[in-house]
Amino acid sequence: MSEPLWWQSGVVYQIYPRSFQDSDGDGIGDLAGIRARLDYLHWLGADAIWISPIYPSPMADTGYDVADYCAIDPVFGSLDDFDAMLARAHDLGLRVILDFVPNHTSDQHPWFRESRSSRHNPKRDWYIWRDPAPDGGAPNNWRSNFGGSGWQWDEPTGQYYYHAFLKEQPDLNWRNPAVRAAMYDVLRFWLGRGVDGFRVDVIWHLIKDDEFRDNPANPDYRPDDPDIREFLQVWSCDRPEVHAVIAEMREVIDEYADRMLIGEIYLPLERLVTYYGENLAGAHLPFNFQLIESDWNARRIHRMIREYEAALPAGGWPNWVLGNHDQPRIARRIGADQARVAAMLLLTLRGTPTLYYGDEIGLERVPIPPDRVHDPWEKNEPGLGVGRDPSRTPMQWEAADGAGFTTGRPWLPFSGDHRERNVAVMRQDPGSMLSLYRRLLDLRRSRAALTAGSYRTLEAEGHTLLFERHDGDDELIVALNLGREPHRLALPGEPRPWKLVLSTHLDEATRIERHQVDLRPNEGVILQPG
Numbered sequence: 001m002s003e004p005l006w007w008q009s010g011v012v013y014q015i016y017p018r019s020f021q022d023s024d025g026d027g028i029g030d031l032a033g034i035r036a037r038l039d040y041l042h043w044l045g046a047d048a049i050w051i052s053p054i055y056p057s058p059m060a061d062t063g064y065d066v067a068d069y070c071a072i073d074p075v076f077g078s079l080d081d082f083d084a085m086l087a088r089a090h091d092l093g094l095r096v097i098l099d100f101v102p103n104h105t106s107d108q109h110p111w112f113r114e115s116r117s118s119r120h121n122p123k124r125d126w127y128i129w130r131d132p133a134p135d136g137g138a139p140n141n142w143r144s145n146f147g148g149s150g151w152q153w154d155e156p157t158g159q160y161y162y163h164a165f166l167k168e169q170p171d172l173n174w175r176n177p178a179v180r181a182a183m184y185d186v187l188r189f190w191l192g193r194g195v196d197g198f199r200v201d202v203i204w205h206l207i208k209d210d211e212f213r214d215n216p217a218n219p220d221y222r223p224d225d226p227d228i229r230e231f232l233q234v235w236s237c238d239r240p241e242v243h244a245v246i247a248e249m250r251e252v253i254d255e256y257a258d259r260m261l262i263g264e265i266y267l268p269l270e271r272l273v274t275y276y277g278e279n280l281a282g283a284h285l286p287f288n289f290q291l292i293e294s295d296w297n298a299r300r301i302h303r304m305i306r307e308y309e310a311a312l313p314a315g316g317w318p319n320w321v322l323g324n325h326d327q328p329r330i331a332r333r334i335g336a337d338q339a340r341v342a343a344m345l346l347l348t349l350r351g352t353p354t355l356y357y358g359d360e361i362g363l364e365r366v367p368i369p370p371d372r373v374h375d376p377w378e379k380n381e382p383g384l385g386v387g388r389d390p391s392r393t394p395m396q397w398e399a400a401d402g403a404g405f406t407t408g409r410p411w412l413p414f415s416g417d418h419r420e421r422n423v424a425v426m427r428q429d430p431g432s433m434l435s436l437y438r439r440l441l442d443l444r445r446s447r448a449a450l451t452a453g454s455y456r457t458l459e460a461e462g463h464t465l466l467f468e469r470h471d472g473d474d475e476l477i478v479a480l481n482l483g484r485e486p487h488r489l490a491l492p493g494e495p496r497p498w499k500l501v502l503s504t505h506l507d508e509a510t511r512i513e514r515h516q517v518d519l520r521p522n523e524g525v526i527l528q529p530g
């Protein structure tokens, strides 16, 4: 292939801004804090940062309820702070990707205030207003992702408005050309400031059925499932017309050189890949969450990789995500030991990897006392385990009281072991998870086989996964033990000498012979001929 572009060869690091670094002692992370920690990300070896929303917001959904798309919430700083952060990032060669939240605004956004003020207001049609059903109830059975009906009654104007998430997050009407034009100008505002790309929130939600048909019942729904699972989201999202909208967004991105578009999409594989768009005119990277959703099993992972590679459109670039601010932490899902193997998998697969802040120090699910719960989903549907706060706790930088994150009281608690589990301590330990991430990132950047090479599974049996990455003369074998027992693996081809490039154990003790390797429990290795 030709020289890979930055978002193809690079690694994206997601920052949840409330939790990365506080600079003013209010217990909440901010832009000056992010700027101060850019050297760390450079040291670690990230190529781009994606920052979750930093815009003015009542914070009903911690920033995913935007009240002004072209400004910065005071809790995070100012536009000047943003520009300074961006300039410093660019000085270090780090790209900056912003979170664009186009599906809904805050109910405090001036557009919605106008829209709600009267049925005749010019902005009425900027949102999705419907008359009641004949019985006076909600217009149809569409649910909110955070529980309950997706329709909110507005007494003064006698209609319902639709909200796929909180009632404080009314959905915009993307069928309205004026909405589209306004939102494209938002993109231009940030692109003009030098932003390198966007991660687009719930991009598959933008267009809803024009007849507002009821969603069908989900035959697999169980009573202890969250509300949203009761119906299949057939008519409320992933409508065919959405692709024309994304193509328009992409045209705006392409008005500027070297920018990129990521789409957040939770859909089955065959639907997901349609978001590359016809002739690749859609998202550059439709986020691939299969590693998050898959069982931790060699054959399943192999099948997932094979099916994904086969489903990609010609020229479509793959990507892999291991965690984000909506999902349980990887170390929680598969355990601390296997989280090291997962790091090796993520950073040796073909395609752009996205890391979630804190996973590099092995943060696990941090328990949140009931009186400190923030997540509105947890508050709406308590006890189901849907709460996202445990994956959003502050980054741990040092063994100090505020973990180097804050001089005040952190908005969410630290992990109980923060005095050992922090960047300062783990940087000094050549065997730590942090050291492993840094070694993997370094290797990925320096080896053509990893950044741009081909992928081929050699074996997927029981607890072991063996694959090859290959580019010209550069050949690497990745052997992963997804289990807790030792495993002997046959190496491919004629017996020949092999050299250990990296073990997840970060030592040299792996037993390698000309025709086989002995993997220790929970060990992954990268080998090269020679």
Ligand code: ISL
Binding pocket: 061, 064, 101, 145, 165, 201, 202, 264, 266, 325, 326
């Ligand atoms: O439907 C889901 C998975 O099948 C949900 O996980 C949901 O679609 C997803 O969480 C959407 O997330 C994004 O939009 C939300 C916001 O709360 C999340 O933080 C954001 O990542 C609303 O803006």
